[in-house]
Amino acid sequence: VQLAAARGLRVVATARAADEPLVRELGAAHVVPAGPGRLGGAVRGLVPGGVAGALDAAVLGAAALDAVRTGGAFAALVAGGAPYPLRGIRVAPVWVRADPAGLTLLAHLAGTGVLTPRVADVLPLADAAKAHHRLAEGGLRGRLVLVP
Numbered sequence: 001v002q003l004a005a006a007r008g009l010r011v012v013a014t015a016r017a018a019d020e021p022l023v024r025e026l027g028a029a030h031v032v033p034a035g036p037g038r039l040g041g042a043v044r045g046l047v048p049g050g051v052a053g054a055l056d057a058a059v060l061g062a063a064a065l066d067a068v069r070t071g072g073a074f075a076a077l078v079a080g081g082a083p084y085p086l087r088g089i090r091v092a093p094v095w096v097r098a099d100p101a102g103l104t105l106l107a108h109l110a111g112t113g114v115l116t117p118r119v120a121d122v123l124p125l126a127d128a129a130k131a132h133h134r135l136a137e138g139g140l141r142g143r144l145v146l147v148p
Contacts, residue, residue: 001026002115004055012043012051012067014058019141026116034058040066055094056081065089118142 005027120142
């Protein structure tokens with residue numbers, strides 16, 4: 001949300017009610033309640049025809065694709081999370097890869113306050129297995145940071 005807002009994009013996000021204030025603070029112009037229902041219809045009520053593009057970080061798949069206008073773009077952040085392309089929408093998976101320049105830019109944005117990382121906990125590297133178990137349990141609000 002912050003990266004898109006920092007680039008001047010109007011962001012429409014989906015979030016639980018408890019997370020809506022945070023998502024708005026991060027730069028979302030509109031927040032659609034998360035949960036069962038017609039995400040696409042709710043988004044098209046805010047943006048006639050649908051959004052130009054969607055970045056599916058919540059693995060919503062077809063529900064998020066439904067919010068994209070005909071001929072738009074859709075990026076899936078989880079392997080296997082990309083829905084079948086419909087209505088001329090370009091669908092692409094985003095693969096994690098080594099990108100020193102991108103990491104340097106993200107570090108700069110975090111260091112200057114443009115990007116606010118959300119950290120749930122900081123753990124010693126020796127607790128890496130514990131961190132994996134916590135991730136598998138779900139429900140974390142933020143990331144786990146492992147330090148040597």
